[in-house]
Amino acid sequence: MTSGLSGILTALATPFTPDDAIDEKLLRHLVDRSIDGGVDGVVACGSTGEFAAMTGAERRLLVETVVDQTAGRIPVVAQTGAVSTREAIALSRHAESAGASVLMVVAPYYEPLTMEETLRYLGTVADSVQIPIMLYNLPGATGVNLDPETVGELARRHQNIRYIKDTSADMAQAGQLIHRHGDVISTFIGWDSLLLTAISEGAAGVMAGTANVMPAELVSVHRALAAGELDRARTEWARIYPLMDTIMSAPFIPAVKAALEEIGLPVGAPREPLLPVDDATRARIAAAVASLPRLSVAQ
Numbered sequence: 041m042t043s044g045l046s047g048i049l050t051a052l053a054t055p056f057t058p059d060d061a062i063d064e065k066l067l068r069h070l071v072d073r074s075i076d077g078g079v080d081g082v083v084a085c086g087s088t089g090e091f092a093a094m095t096g097a098e099r100r101l102l103v104e105t106v107v108d109q110t111a112g113r114i115p116v117v118a119q120t121g122a123v124s125t126r127e128a129i130a131l132s133r134h135a136e137s138a139g140a141s142v143l144m145v146v147a148p149y150y151e152p153l154t155m156e157e158t159l160r161y162l163g164t165v166a167d168s169v170q171i172p173i174m175l176y177n178l179p180g181a182t183g184v185n186l187d188p189e190t191v192g193e194l195a196r197r198h199q200n201i202r203y204i205k206d207t208s209a210d211m212a213q214a215g216q217l218i219h220r221h222g223d224v225i226s227t228f229i230g231w232d233s234l235l236l237t238a239i240s241e242g243a244a245g246v247m248a249g250t251a252n253v254m255p256a257e258l259v260s261v262h263r264a265l266a267a268g269e270l271d272r273a274r275t276e277w278a279r280i281y282p283l284m285d286t287i288m289s290a291p292f293i294p295a296v297k298a299a300l301e302e303i304g305l306p307v308g309a310p311r312e313p314l315l316p317v318d319d320a321t322r323a324r325i326a327a328a329v330a331s332l333p334r335l336s337v338a339q
Contacts, residue, residue, distance in 0.1 A: 045115055045142060045172075045203060046244045047080030048258050049228065050251035051088040053296055054102060056308035062098060064105050066307060070252060071109040073305075073337070077255025078263075080245065081115040082106060083144065087178070087207075088249035088293060091119055092149070093311040096127065100134050107139040117247075121146030121176060125161050129168045136169045143169060144205060146176035152183030159194065166198045174203035174228070188213060192221035205230045205247050211237055218242045233288045236277050239265045250287055253299045254280060254335055283328035290321045298322050302329040304337040 052070055055063035074082055084106040085091040085099050094102070103118045110116050118135035120143050122128040132143050145165050147158050166173045175194065179185040185208060186194075195201045206214050207230030217227040218241055226244035229235070235246045239262055251258050257280045264273035287295040293310050294317045300307045302325060309316050317325065329335060 045081060045117075045174075045226065048078075048251055048255070048262050049081040049083055049117060049245060049247040050074040050079045050255060051083045051086040051230075051247050051249040052106065053249065053252045053293075053300060053307055054089045054094075055305075056311060058308065060311065062102060062105075063308065064101075066305065067102070067105055068109040070305070070307075071106055074251060074255045075110070075113055077251070077257075078259040079114065079251055079255050080259075081117055081141070082110060083117040083119065083247060084140075085119040086117075086144065086247070086249075087119075087146075087181075088252070088296060089119070090293060090311050090314070093314070096131065099131060100138075103135050103140060104138050115141035117142045117144050117174060119144040119146065119176065120165075121148070123148045123150050125164055128161070128165045132165055132169050136171050140171065142172045142174050142203065144174040144176050144203075146178055147182040147184055147186075149178070149181045155184065155190070158182075158184045158186075159190070162194060162201075163198055166201050169200070171200065172202040173198070173200050174205055175201060175225075176230075177204060177206045177208055178230075179208055185213075188216040188220055191217060191225060195221065195225040202226060203228060203244070207231060209234065211241065214238065214243065215241055233281075233284050235261060236265070236273065240270075249292060249296045250284055250299075252296055253287070253303060253329075254283065254332070257332075257335075280332065283325075283332060286324050286328045290317055290325070295321065295325060298325045299329060302326050303335045 055066035118140035120131040177186040209231045229238035232248040
């Protein structure tokens with residue numbers, strides 16, 4: 041599918057101040073760091089951004105800040121899914137008016153819904169706005185897996201459903217999305233360590249929380265694959281994979297924040313009830329970061 045959105049998207053972490061407020065200044069720095077690294081878009085209020093631990097007002101502030109800081113340089117994807125359809129519509133309309141390029145919509149993540157309820161929710165939210173929608177398939181949190189046939193049907197029924205972020209970690213499912221339904225929907229993989237496999241398979245892109253830490257490195261791998269330079273891509277991937285694997289093998293949000301701390305970006309602890317990584321995990325992350333000294337930033 042010819043698409044306006046592709047490549048590496050940074051699922052932005054949300055920096056917090058010591059008193060647990062959103063650190064707007066550091067958030068703006070993270071946006072600029074991703075853009076300077078060459079990413080193709082940034083994502084506000086995604087899972088890596090801890091949206092589920094935020095108030096509605098904080099989510100609105102975060103989207104407004106990210107849109108303002110990008111200043112039209114790259115697309116902004118705003119995650120606007122919520123526990124209720126009413127709240128998701130309100131957040132979606134706000135993000136659209138704030139200037140987001142695409143809305144990513146996760147299904148409600150407390151009470152497991154039937155497929156009928158899930159499809160009604162997604163369709164109703166999509167119909168409430170005019171800009172493109174990215175479905176967010178996150179079965180580990182929602183209890184509902186959006187299978188490829190259902191996704192294709194949704195995209196054919198709602199013209200503005202144009203993308204899906206699949207975080208099932210199931211490449212067989214992703215392959216069906218890409219090859220069976222690529223005429224109506226573009227697939228992004230939401231599992232960072234599958235970047236090499238996903239792009240080789242034909243995915244439109246990868247949405248990566250680790251792009252906060254190593255944006256230029258992930259972009260370089262993607263560009264090599266897009267140019268057909270598989271050997272270069274594999275060589276670069278092998279160099280960064282130890283850090284990728286270390287982060288992906290730990291609780292993800294705390295691990296991304298620990299890695300950002302190690303490169304010199306004091307983004308603060310994850311918001312409770314999440315806790316920082318333990319000392320042993322922190323040491324492994326520190327060692328992996330130290331093996332890639334170009335990641336460090338000036339204090």
